[in-house]
Amino acid sequence: MRPGFVRGAPYFMASIDAPAAPSRLGRILRQVGATLITLLITFVGLLAVTFIISRVVPIDPVMSILGERATEAQIAETRTKLGLDRPLWMQFGIYVNDALHGDLGTSIRTKKPVVAEIARYFPATLELSTLATIIGVIIGIPAGVLAATKPGSLLDQAVRLIGLMGYSMPVFWLGLIGLLLFYGQLGWVSGPGRLDAAFDMTMQFELTQYTGMILIDTALNGQWDMFANAVSHIILPASLLGYLSMAYISRMTRSFMMNELGQEYITTARVKGMPERRVIWVHALKNVMVPLITVVALSYAFLLEGAVLTETIFAWPGLGRYITDALLVADMPAVLGGTVVVGAVYIGINMVSDLLYRLADPRAR
Numbered sequence: 079m080r081p082g083f084v085r086g087a088p089y090f091m092a093s094i095d096a097p098a099a100p101s102r103l104g105r106i107l108r109q110v111g112a113t114l115i116t117l118l119i120t121f122v123g124l125l126a127v128t129f130i131i132s133r134v135v136p137i138d139p140v141m142s143i144l145g146e147r148a149t150e151a152q153i154a155e156t157r158t159k160l161g162l163d164r165p166l167w168m169q170f171g172i173y174v175n176d177a178l179h180g181d182l183g184t185s186i187r188t189k190k191p192v193v194a195e196i197a198r199y200f201p202a203t204l205e206l207s208t209l210a211t212i213i214g215v216i217i218g219i220p221a222g223v224l225a226a227t228k229p230g231s232l233l234d235q236a237v238r239l240i241g242l243m244g245y246s247m248p249v250f251w252l253g254l255i256g257l258l259l260f261y262g263q264l265g266w267v268s269g270p271g272r273l274d275a276a277f278d279m280t281m282q283f284e285l286t287q288y289t290g291m292i293l294i295d296t297a298l299n300g301q302w303d304m305f306a307n308a309v310s311h312i313i314l315p316a317s318l319l320g321y322l323s324m325a326y327i328s329r330m331t332r333s334f335m336m337n338e339l340g341q342e343y344i345t346t347a348r349v350k351g352m353p354e355r356r357v358i359w360v361h362a363l364k365n366v367m368v369p370l371i372t373v374v375a376l377s378y379a380f381l382l383e384g385a386v387l388t389e390t391i392f393a394w395p396g397l398g399r400y401i402t403d404a405l406l407v408a409d410m411p412a413v414l415g416g417t418v419v420v421g422a423v424y425i426g427i428n429m430v431s432d433l434l435y436r437l438a439d440p441r442a443r
Contacts, residue, residue, distance in 0.1 A: 238332075
């Protein structure tokens with residue numbers, strides 16, 4: 079056996095391969111640490127913006143709590159209790175510390191913790207936006223792919239027209255027309271709200287709420303009559319928001335697919351006799367899914383934070399309506415707390431999108 083070799087393998091190969099795993103693990107840990115630091119900095123920046131807004135708006139939180147007939151002693155005591163008599167940098171430090179510990183203040187209107195109220199309202203928005211995004215993805219991606227495979231055809235023009243209408247028509251107008259047609263005239267769906275009044279008492283006292291989302295909780299409890307009623311209530315607003323999501327997703331899918339179908343590897347696959355269906359739905363769509371992850375994530379985040387008008391029209395007790403009602407009565411702790419939650423959700427969705435992007439595209443790792 080020649081020196082430097084063991085069973086035909088060089089000694090230096092073992093010395094190089096041994097630290098490979100720790101090096102890769104260290105790289106992953108550094109990436110995770112950098113991501114967490116970025117998220118923390120972004121969240122603190124979000125808190126800084128909301129803190130500045132709370133100090134800029136011409137609303138005195140002390141007077142909102144006590145009312146105009148409060149005495150000077152009561153005002154001074156409340157201002158000290160809230161920490162408003164301290165320097166701004168100290169107030170911001172207290173605000174950040176409370177937010178990181180899950181304390182977003184107390185609602186002036188209801189005298190309850192803002193976090194507790196948001197926990198009660200947010201599942202309704204999450205349920206509505208998730209179903210709408212699913213509808214948008216299921217319809218939007220195939221429509222965009224089919225339109226890209228036949229540019230200039232009647233199908234392509236129809237997809238582009240439907241997408242343009244989704245961009246152009248105001249959401250409140252679509253909601254009112256939908257209620258008038260499908261609820262008022264045809265009676266195909268139920269009216270505003272999440273449930274009929276007959277099921278409200280059942281939901282409050284007999285239904286075990288695991289997630290706060292009615293469709294999931296009623297299914298887990300075996301309350302199928304209530305489940306059907308919830309579906310009849312949510313299908314119209316979810317379809318409306320799903321249409322808006324579909325318009326965006328289909329347009330971006332068409333653009334990505336048309337660019338991908340012009341690549342050389344697609345031409346090579348066709349020349350080699352690969353079936354057209356496999357070329358489009360396997361090879362081209364697989365590469366398109368990487369940027370589509372970001373598109374779907376942004377659409378989902380937009381629905382979570384932008385469903386205010388839809389929730390108002392359909393009397394949907396979600397986070398958007400909660401923030402709107404709080405704003406009308408100048409309940410700034412509730413408004414700012416809801417804004418912080420929406421921003422945190424947006425940051426979280428972007429983080430998940432970035433993670434999925436790395437998993438789908440080995441080059442991004």
